[in-house]
Amino acid sequence: MPWNDCFEAADFHDIASSFSNYTPKLDDFFAKNAELVLSEALKLYKDDKDIIKLIHTIIYSDNRQFAKAFRNTAVSGIISESALETSAGIQSTLGKNITSLQYLKPGGSFSIKEWFSNSNETGWLFITANPSQRATLCPLISAWISIAIKALMCRNPNHDNKNMWFMLDELLALQKVSSLPVALAESRKYGGCFVAGLQNIHQLEAIYGAAECASMLDLFNSKFIFRVSDQVTAYKSALTLGEQEIIETQENCPMAQILCEMG
Known part of the structure; x- marks a missing residue:
């Protein structure tokens, strides 16, 4: 589970950046902000470490549900119901980056x-x-x-x-x-x-x-x-x-x- 290696606040962003395809040369807005959103998503489920909920929120929720999940987080300014096109672009980018997380078995402790x-x-x-x-x-x-x-x-x-x-x-x-x-x-x-x-x-x-x-x-x-x-x-x-x-x-x-x- 990705949370098993998160012991400090910076660890969430480090792990999120590992799933990113962002490169400074291209300066992709959606790829860069997808890192920030994944970092906040990991924080949202750090207590129950529920990989299924994490994947459902990021990949399977509709635009409004996606924006609602991050309403009180540090990325609420870029993920909101008033900017659905931006939210959709970030959600699409993020969903592609974390597809591999679906193959993790829930409850792993290593x-x-x-x-x-x-x-x-x-x-x-x-x-x-x-x-x-x-x-x-x-x-x-x-x-x-x-x-x-x-x-x-x-x-x-x-x-x-x-x-x-x-x-x-x-x-x-x-x-x-x-x-x-x-x-x-x-x-x-x-x-x-x-x-x-x-x-x-x-x-x-x-x-x-x-x-x-x-x-x-x-x-x-x-x-x-x-x-x-x-x-x-x-x-x-x-x-x-x-x-x-x-x-x-x-x-x-x-x-x-x-x-x-x-x-």
Whole structure:
């Protein structure tokens, strides 16, 4: 349940942002405000942790019911019966982003943050999905990974933290994990270690943008490059490995000089 990792007020917004497709470059009004509305919706049902009520309010209620649910919240200014078109746009965006929550079983009590803080835990936490489920569960998996990364960075950097390995096989199968670029740059002092696999650079640039993609690739200190068929990816991989200039010396020796030396 998303509430299992909400211990402070900021946690609600952190989890809501994990289900968002908002990017500052596009500055999508509906996507940005969908984050705020989901944050408030999580707060509305934090006591009973009723995932069914949450989904019904966001996805299945009509425009007036949707506006009524948020009447006394921080988003009442943008979700109201007097601005039904705006409310409908936000509700539609939000409904698409949280579809994966419908597959959670009510009553779950597992908390990723508590698992991280338990020093007796020595095993692995697997977050995976079948290929047929991946498109639907992608936002949920990305949110869980983001929660795990933020839990890592809540560690005290002054303690002797054990290494925590994140094995992100098929990184490009996830939607944007907003906490990942920061974690690659700063998580070492918290014991964070990241291994990620990708097939070509184009897909990573499409998710994170060209500049952030280049920055992320630079932060992976060790790289293993196998067969690459894409020309651009192959070229950039070659640049990553480095270049060297080889000067070959050639000398022409006249035949008369050779015969003289032999004689």
